[in-house]
Every structure is written in C-alpha cells, then in structure tokens.
Amino acid sequence: MSQSTAFTARRDQMFPTLGEVDIERMRRFGQASSYAAGEFIVKAGNVAPGLVVVLSGKVDITQSGFGRREIIVTHEAGSFVGELAQLSARPSLVNAEAIEPVQAFVIASQRLRDLMVQEANLGERIMRALILRRVGLLESGASGPVIIGALDSGDVLRLQGFLARSGQPYRALDAETDPCARTLVERFQVDPHHLPIVLCPNGKLLHNPGENELARCIGLLRPIDAGKLYDVAIVGAGPAGLAASVYAASEGLSTIVLDCRAFGGQAGASSRIENYLGFPTGISGMALMARAYNQAQKFGVEMVIPDEARLLNGTAGMTGYTVDVGDGETVRARTVVIASGARYRRLDIANLAEFEGTSVHYWASPIEARLCAGQEVALVGAGNSAGQAAVYLASHVGKVWLLARGSSLDASMSRYLVERIRAQPNIEVLTGTEIEALDGHEGNLATVRWRDRESGVATTHPIRHLFLFIGADPNTDWLANCNVALDARGFVRTGPDIGPTHTLQETSRSGVFAIGDVRSGSVKRVAAAVGEGAQVVAALHAYLAQG
Known part of the structure; x- marks a missing residue:
C-alpha cells in the first residue's frame, strides 16, 4: 500500500495526528486498554476490538503473505488504528502489532458510529481516513483473500467480480505462471482440475466457493439474529435500497438490507455517470454506490450481502413480516421495502450460456477491460448504460462494434453520450443490427455473427x-407466492394502481412498499431511484406510527 496513489497523494488525511482536544472529545466513547511490546492488537482475518486511539507507544500496521511482511504505517501517539472494517465490526484486513508498550483507548464499532453522529466535524475526519485507508488497500491488492487459478477462467472472473463489487481487496494469481501460486497449490495438494482455490485471510482454504461461502469466510456475511424485530427490512442494495437505508437509519429506524449479489445494483455497472446532480466531472457508478454503502454503515444499517430473499410471509401489525433468506435464515421486520431492482436481459441464442462468465459479459469493469485489452469487442445495446460501457471500453480495446436493433441511438441514449460515441474513432455503430449466432470452444467465444435487419446480410467477425446491455426484467420471481400484486410485465404495482388512498410506494400488502426500478411506472434513472428511497421513509414513519 505504501506505493499506492492514495497513500502518496493524501497521506495526511489517511493517517492524521489528533490533537489533545480531539483525543479528549473521543475518550468518552472508548475504554482504556494497554498492550505489551510484541502483542498483536489484531491479526488479519480476525475482528478487531474497535478503533484504537494510541496515547503512547508505537503500533506497526502490516500486511503479509507468502512469508513477506510489509509495513504499511507505524502509528504513534495521537494516531488511531483502524479502517472501514472497524465501522461494522468486520474482520481486519491487516495486522496491528505493538512494537513497544502501548497505552490506548478502544472505541467499539457501535460507539464509533455514535461518535460519527455526535461529533460531526471530528467524525468527518475519521470517516475520510477510514475510507482512504480502504482505497489504499484496494490499490495495493496485497491484502484480503488470494484467488489462485487460470485468470481467464469463468470462476476466477466471477470471484474477482464479486470481491471488486463488494469493495474488498484481493489478489488473483495465475496457477501456471506465478511461483507463489504454484507453491500454494503444491502445499495444499490441490489437483489443478479443482482450481480455483481461495485462501482467506483467516487461513481457511476454499475450493471454488460460491459468493455466499466466500463472503462468510472473510466476514462480510454474518448470521442473522432471528430474534430481532427490525423496523424495516429492505430487499435490494441498489441506489433505491441504499438511499432508503441511509434515510431510515439516520432517522432512528432499525434497518437491515438484503441483496443476493453485491451493493450497487445496475448503477454499480456504470463506468461513469455524468448527469447525476452534484458531480459535474462525473463519477463511476461503483464509486457513487460505495459512498452510499459506507454512509449506510455509518448510521448502523445491518448489511446481509450476498444473501437472497426467497419468500415474504406474515401479516401487517406489530409482529410484522418475515423474509426467508438463503441457508434457512429468517429476517423479522415490521415493514418491508422491495427494492430488488431488475436482472439483466439475455439474448435469445441457444448456446449463450456456454460463454457467459468467460466471454459474454453484462458488466464493463477494469476486470473485463484487462481481459480484452487491445482486442475487437462487440457490445449490444442502445441505452445510457450501453453508451457508457462503449466509451469506457474504447479506451482499453482495439475496436468496439456497437450494435443496436433500432434505427438510431438518439431515441434511447442521452445526447452527450451519442456525441461522445461519434467522436471515438474506434467505435463503429451498426444500427438495425442484431446478433444471430455465437461460436467458440470450451466456453471461449471465437466468432460472432450479426445480421442487418433491413438487408438481411449476415457478417461474421472474430470476436x-x-x-x-439490452435492458432488464424485474427481479420479482421471489414474490410469486407472496400476494404482492404485479403488473403484466412482472413489476410491482403501487399507489393508484392499487387503490385511490395508497401512497406512491405502497403495494397491495399493508406495510410493504416498493421503490426504484422494480416498481411499476418508475423512472429508470439513478437520481429517481435515490429520490424514491428517500421518499419511502416518510411512508414508513406514517405506517409505524399507526402502532
């Protein structure tokens, strides 16, 4: 991390030294503690006691792997030990070792969140430091789990994508070319056919895990307290769900958020959003959603990601609803907000599934950009997400073939994106065109055939x-047996569609609300989803006030 951009450019903000006045303001939130020379305050993979404010002595923060120990920073009097993991009591990504006797006080996670709220200016400095420290770890790629396998395999790409979207640092090592990877494969006696493997920071080895298993191993996903009754359970951690969680928790509602993939939803797939209010230079969807995710945790929102909502049970009233999730767990809540968004639409091509995960992508991130650097790629779609992805990929690949079924991009894409695409010399737009065949071997795409819809002429390219990026369908399969009214296309009906007295986000079930892309008639924009997330909190308060 010591060589990362974040470290060198913003070191003073990343590792601030607190004055005596600040330390005294923080002391009431903590408990006195001391550590002997050589004692580990926390080891990577274990949950830290909290944010540790150093009063005297020195603490080395290190990351280690394959026999190497790298010092990130040495904390002295006036510094504090911790990063974003300490905000929500997640396992530490680094080691903290007292290298001489240390006197300190420890602020546990709950009290740290209290400090953020009650001491706003001081909390802002601490929050900025915690975020920048995570950014440094992400840039260094030397902390977190280690993925070992063929770097172009579908499972390695799947695991990398999950960790990247979850804001978790990781390393991916090629089992054939990296000597450290070969050493680990031999040490654990892993058959090459059983790759990939993942070595978690706590030392546990996983064989080609699912996202849920990996999340539990690294502490992202923890058991749900079945005995707790939350004020609101929010299903979906896209812009609408995260906005609702921030506003609900900041107004005192106990809040839990479920998502079956990762935070950010489809907005997280946007390489750059330039028409979101307040960001004149633009911001990547992942950066915007990561800020919202951290903001929600600051106010104490419990995140259950990735875990899938499977069934909504219960009736309106003080006992509330239950949401059945994966692994046989249950969430109990007085109200439920459906923000499960939409799932990516797929092409109707018989062998499409054969290439998904390795050659067919629904997301254009740095992982995919590295995978196809310098090549010709094809991109299907005519909306803003397609335009953003095309522009992003054009800066990494040799050529982008942008295929659209319609006669023009102007009807479905923002003007600034259309103009930017036209200005890119390595983007070729083919309107009135559709994919009709894919060909390849062992999951690796070799050629794509597309056809001009007017002339009928077919062309095959080595792609x-x-x-x-061809749109999305509502993610409402889990509501099939829940008595929540859906429209003909599967979106959740709300408001006047249900009855004249219903508010905009109310569904056919009292105490159950729907917001964002999943709601019938919603505007499919990030800003609109955030607005609905904020607006629904007033409806939650009104419903809960009825007793």
Whole structure:
C-alpha cells in the first residue's frame, strides 16, 4: 500500500495526528486498554476490538503473505488504528502489532458510529481516513483473500467480480505462471482440475466457493439474529435500497438490507455517470454506490450481502413480516421495502450460456477491460448504460462494434453520450443490427455473427468478448407466492394502481412498499431511484406510527 496513489497523494488525511482536544472529545466513547511490546492488537482475518486511539507507544500496521511482511504505517501517539472494517465490526484486513508498550483507548464499532453522529466535524475526519485507508488497500491488492487459478477462467472472473463489487481487496494469481501460486497449490495438494482455490485471510482454504461461502469466510456475511424485530427490512442494495437505508437509519429506524449479489445494483455497472446532480466531472457508478454503502454503515444499517430473499410471509401489525433468506435464515421486520431492482436481459441464442462468465459479459469493469485489452469487442445495446460501457471500453480495446436493433441511438441514449460515441474513432455503430449466432470452444467465444435487419446480410467477425446491455426484467420471481400484486410485465404495482388512498410506494400488502426500478411506472434513472428511497421513509414513519 505504501506505493499506492492514495497513500502518496493524501497521506495526511489517511493517517492524521489528533490533537489533545480531539483525543479528549473521543475518550468518552472508548475504554482504556494497554498492550505489551510484541502483542498483536489484531491479526488479519480476525475482528478487531474497535478503533484504537494510541496515547503512547508505537503500533506497526502490516500486511503479509507468502512469508513477506510489509509495513504499511507505524502509528504513534495521537494516531488511531483502524479502517472501514472497524465501522461494522468486520474482520481486519491487516495486522496491528505493538512494537513497544502501548497505552490506548478502544472505541467499539457501535460507539464509533455514535461518535460519527455526535461529533460531526471530528467524525468527518475519521470517516475520510477510514475510507482512504480502504482505497489504499484496494490499490495495493496485497491484502484480503488470494484467488489462485487460470485468470481467464469463468470462476476466477466471477470471484474477482464479486470481491471488486463488494469493495474488498484481493489478489488473483495465475496457477501456471506465478511461483507463489504454484507453491500454494503444491502445499495444499490441490489437483489443478479443482482450481480455483481461495485462501482467506483467516487461513481457511476454499475450493471454488460460491459468493455466499466466500463472503462468510472473510466476514462480510454474518448470521442473522432471528430474534430481532427490525423496523424495516429492505430487499435490494441498489441506489433505491441504499438511499432508503441511509434515510431510515439516520432517522432512528432499525434497518437491515438484503441483496443476493453485491451493493450497487445496475448503477454499480456504470463506468461513469455524468448527469447525476452534484458531480459535474462525473463519477463511476461503483464509486457513487460505495459512498452510499459506507454512509449506510455509518448510521448502523445491518448489511446481509450476498444473501437472497426467497419468500415474504406474515401479516401487517406489530409482529410484522418475515423474509426467508438463503441457508434457512429468517429476517423479522415490521415493514418491508422491495427494492430488488431488475436482472439483466439475455439474448435469445441457444448456446449463450456456454460463454457467459468467460466471454459474454453484462458488466464493463477494469476486470473485463484487462481481459480484452487491445482486442475487437462487440457490445449490444442502445441505452445510457450501453453508451457508457462503449466509451469506457474504447479506451482499453482495439475496436468496439456497437450494435443496436433500432434505427438510431438518439431515441434511447442521452445526447452527450451519442456525441461522445461519434467522436471515438474506434467505435463503429451498426444500427438495425442484431446478433444471430455465437461460436467458440470450451466456453471461449471465437466468432460472432450479426445480421442487418433491413438487408438481411449476415457478417461474421472474430470476436472473443461480447458485452450485453439490452435492458432488464424485474427481479420479482421471489414474490410469486407472496400476494404482492404485479403488473403484466412482472413489476410491482403501487399507489393508484392499487387503490385511490395508497401512497406512491405502497403495494397491495399493508406495510410493504416498493421503490426504484422494480416498481411499476418508475423512472429508470439513478437520481429517481435515490429520490424514491428517500421518499419511502416518510411512508414508513406514517405506517409505524399507526402502532
């Protein structure tokens, strides 16, 4: 991390030295503690006691792997030990070792969140430091789990994508070319056919894990307290769900958020959002959603990600509803907000699934950009997400073939994106065109055939990577047996569609609300989703006030 951009450019903000006045303001939130020379305050993979404010002595913060120990920083009097993991009592990504006797006080996670609220200016400095420290760890790629396998395999890409979207640092090592990877494969006697493997910071080895298993191993996903009754359970951690969680928790409602993939939803897939209010230079969807995710945790929102909502049970009233999730767990809540968004639409091509995960992508992130650097790629879509992805990929690949079924991009894409695409010399737009065949071997795409809809002329190109941004369908399969009214396309009906007295986000079930892309008639924009997330909190308060 010591060589990262974040470290060198913003070191003073990343590792501030607190004055005596600040320390005294913080002391009431903590408990006195001391550590002997050589004692570990925390080891990577274990949960830290909290934010540790150093009064005297020195603490080395290190990251280690494959026999190497790298010092990130040495904390002295006036510094504090911790990063974003301490905000929500997640396992530490680094080691903290007292290298001489240390006197300190420890602020546990709950009290740290109290400090953020009650001491706003001081809390802002601490929060900025915690975020920048995580950014440094992400840039260094030397902390977190280690993925070992073929770097172009579908499972390695799947695991990398999950960790990247979850804001977790990781390393991915090629089992064939990296000597450290080969050493680990031999040490654990892993058959190459059983790759990939993941070595978690706590020392546990996983064989090609699912996202849920990996999340539990690194402490992202923890058991749900089945005995707790939350004020609100929010299903979906996209812009609408995260906005609702921030406003609900900041107004004192006990809040839990579920998502079956990662935070950010489809907005997280946007390489750059330039028309979101307040960001004149633009911001990546992942950066915007990560800020919202951290903001929610600051106010004490419990995140259950990735875990899938499967069934909504219960009736309106003080006993509330239950949401059945994966692994047989249950969430109990007085109200439920459906913000499960939409799932990516797929092409109707018989062998599409054969190439998904390796050659067919629904997301254009740095992982995919590295995978197809310098190549020709095809991208299907005519909306803003497709335009953003095309512009982003154009800066990494040799050429982007942008295919659209319609006669023009102007009807479905923002003007600034259309103009930017036209200005890119390595983007070729083919309107009135559709994919009709894919060909390849062992999951690796080799050629793509597309056809001009007017002339009927078909063309085959050597394309190894295909990106699909062709819209989305509502993610409401889990509501099939829940007596929540849906429209003909599967979106959740709300407001006047249900009855004249219903507010905009109310569904057919009292105490159950729907917001964002999943709601019938919603405007499919990030800003609109955030607005609905904020607006629904007033409806939650009104419902809960009825007793």
